[in-house]
Amino acid sequence: METIWLSHSVEETLALAARFAVRLRGGGAVALQGDLGSGKTCFAKGVVSALSGVEPAEIPSPTFTLVEEYRGEGPIYHVDLYRMRDAREAEELAWDEILAPGAVALVEWPERMEKIIPYCQFRLSFSKEGEGVRRIALAERATSDVCR
Ligand SMILES: Nc1ncnc2c1ncn2[C@@H]1O[C@H](COP(=O)(O)OP(=O)(O)O)[C@@H](O)[C@H]1O
Ligand SMILES: [Mg+2]
Incomplete structure (x- = not known):
């Protein structure tokens, strides 16, 4: 099943993300897909903030570091693979920790x-729906279909 949200501002995306964070x-692991500037990092900041208490303004994009780690009830990993240069760089990330049970992973x-x-x-x-408007589609996979 797919849920569609339309957000009309950065604040609305942060608020949607905070509700989703529950x-x-x-x-749990979340794949965030879409073009540059479509709002993936903004949404991830809303989730991280809701779970960790860190202000969205204090949350950087992991564009260059590839991974930023936060602490909520368990570890929270915000990953951005956009600038990953090759497969080896990706393999070097601590995927066993990032995808461990109890960890939250947000992967752009x-x-x-x-x-x-x-x-x-x-x-x-x-996806961008116009100036200031973003369409966000959520699809959830049955738990039995999720790799562990
Ligand atoms: N409704 C909206 N939700 C999120 N970002 C928006 C929205 N409207 C405009 N923007 C702008 O779009 C950009 C989204 O950037 P970002 O979240 O870094 O995208 P991505 O990570 O997908 O490349 C920001 O410049 C933000 O100000
Ligand atoms: Mg981004």
């Missing part, structure tokens, strides 16, 4: 490392 209590550009996608219980697809 579903990640206890852990998961298509850069296809084998991550089956581990993601949630897939969010972002």
Whole structure:
């Protein structure tokens, strides 16, 4: 099943993300897909903030570091594979920790490392619908179909 949200501002995306974050209590992996500027990082900041208490303004994009780690009930990993140069760089990330039970993983550009996608219980697809408007589609995979 797919749920569609329309957000009309950064604040609305942060608020949607904070509501979605409730579903990640206890852990879970989320694939965030969509073009540059479609709102993936904004949404991830909303989730991280809701789970960790860190202000969205204090949350950087992991564009260059590839991974940023936060602490909520368990570890929270915000990953961005956009600038990953090669497969080896991707393999060097601590995937066993990032995808561990109880951890929250938010992965931007998961298509850069296809084998991550089956581990993601949630897939969010972002698209620009015009100036300030973003369409966010949420698809949830049955728990029995999620890799562990
Ligand atoms: N409704 C909206 N939700 C999220 N971001 C929006 C929205 N409207 C405009 N924007 C702008 O779009 C950009 C989204 O950037 P970002 O979240 O970094 O995208 P991505 O990570 O997908 O490349 C920001 O510049 C933000 O100000
Ligand atoms: Mg981004």
